[in-house]
Amino acid sequence: MVFMYTDWRSRSGLVDERTTQTAEQQSASKEERRQVRRDSLMSRFPRIGYRRVAMSSRAVLDSFRRACSPLDSMSNAYKVMRLLNRKDIQYLRIGDTLVMPDTIVQDLRAYSIFPQYWAGGDTIPKVILVSNVWQAYACYEYGELVRFAACNTGEERKPSFPGRYAVYWRQRLRISSLNDEWKLPFTVNFHLQAGSAFHQFDMPGRPVSHSCIRQFIQDAEWLYRWVRVARKDTIRHTYIPMSGTPVIILDVFNFARRRGGPWLELTSNDAVDIELPTDPMSVEEALIPISQVPKESRGSLRNIKRYMTADSVLRARGVIRPQVRLLESINYNERRAKKAAAKKAAEAKAAQPKK
Numbered sequence: 001m002v003f004m005y006t007d008w009r010s011r012s013g014l015v016d017e018r019t020t021q022t023a024e025q026q027s028a029s030k031e032e033r034r035q036v037r038r039d040s041l042m043s044r045f046p047r048i049g050y051r052r053v054a055m056s057s058r059a060v061l062d063s064f065r066r067a068c069s070p071l072d073s074m075s076n077a078y079k080v081m082r083l084l085n086r087k088d089i090q091y092l093r094i095g096d097t098l099v100m101p102d103t104i105v106q107d108l109r110a111y112s113i114f115p116q117y118w119a120g121g122d123t124i125p126k127v128i129l130v131s132n133v134w135q136a137y138a139c140y141e142y143g144e145l146v147r148f149a150a151c152n153t154g155e156e157r158k159p160s161f162p163g164r165y166a167v168y169w170r171q172r173l174r175i176s177s178l179n180d181e182w183k184l185p186f187t188v189n190f191h192l193q194a195g196s197a198f199h200q201f202d203m204p205g206r207p208v209s210h211s212c213i214r215q216f217i218q219d220a221e222w223l224y225r226w227v228r229v230a231r232k233d234t235i236r237h238t239y240i241p242m243s244g245t246p247v248i249i250l251d252v253f254n255f256a257r258r259r260g261g262p263w264l265e266l267t268s269n270d271a272v273d274i275e276l277p278t279d280p281m282s283v284e285e286a287l288i289p290i291s292q293v294p295k296e297s298r299g300s301l302r303n304i305k306r307y308m309t310a311d312s313v314l315r316a317r318g319v320i321r322p323q324v325r326l327l328e329s330i331n332y333n334e335r336r337a338k339k340a341a342a343k344k345a346a347e348a349k350a351a352q353p354k355k
Contacts, residue, residue: 034122041117041144045110048269049102055094065089076104082216083108086135086150086263087205099264112148113272114138120278126228127246127280130213132160132253134263139226149219152203154211156255157327162319163286165190167244168230174199178294179332186220188227190247192239193297194288198223207253211292241302248283252319287314294329
């Protein structure tokens with residue numbers, strides 16, 4: 001005879017109280033640890049006040065340049081002033097208004113417009129958030145801000161479109177495939193076909209690039225070393241889409257504003273409450289109009305219909321203003337080659353003896 005044993009608590013529908021308490025305690029303990037971590041990170045920097053200073057004369061401008069000399073590129077004052085004003089010092093002009101802090105802190109995260117802790121990212125090893133509005137980006141590791149940097153994104157006719165991307169590859173010094181006159185240190189590509197990338201380049205303090213994200217050289221090198229590139233399919237030898245460090249462009253710059261940006265109106269380092277996604281990996285993959293992809297790269301696009309309709313969708317959403325005509329991606333190398341060939345042919349024809 002085989003005896004079957006059944007626990008009376010299972011028959012009666014009762015649950016082991018000790019097990020339930022343990023699960024509840026674990027959940028509460030996890031939430032408490034998260035709250036402690038959040039409070040610690042959010043309070044790690046003091047409040048820093050900002051004031052606006054007008055470069056009203058040559059004397060004021062020269063005085064400021066001496067105080068924040070580009071020759072002393074490693075000084076904290078120089079780094080902070082570039083960061084807060086989103087521009088290289090050499091682009092300062094009489095008539096400009098600058099933001100100046102009442103305290104210089106070595107750790108530039110103290111000036112972040114992004115929170116020191118972001119609950120939406122606390123399960124993600126690495127993620128980059130970019131704000132077109134604030135011309136800045138943030139790098140997070142498991143919800144903790146590990147880098148805050150200034151950037152200059154795409155101009156209105158070649159914008160950096162909002163949405164979710166991911167890093168594909170990186171290169172120490174990239175020579176642009178569209179224009180070999182563009183030398184791009186510490187390039188980090190986040191859209192294969194459109195060629196969108198982080199890299200070092202001039203920073204005039206406004207969105208001016210061809211959809212890429214410009215940075216200061218120190219930030220570009222740091223990001224280059226920090227990101228994880230995409231994995232590769234070992235059979236097809238192609239990148240696995242969206243497998244590198246996630247990149248999320250949050251918003252759209254107000255191009256109706258002709259000078260500067262909202263960063264010049266901040267009164268302190270705690271004056272911004274920027275809205276961040278609660279579930280970053282569910283953010284819609286970026287919509288990019290087909291005109292922004294070089295013709296030679298369009299054949300490898302996934303879901304090309306999405307690119308064909310992106311322009312009209314983005315206009316309907318207000319991302320592209322009605323009067324704006326996007327610029328087509330131009331292969332300047334090819335254009336120069338054709339021009340040189342035409343010139344050579346014309347010279348050869350002119351050199352022929354007349355009949």
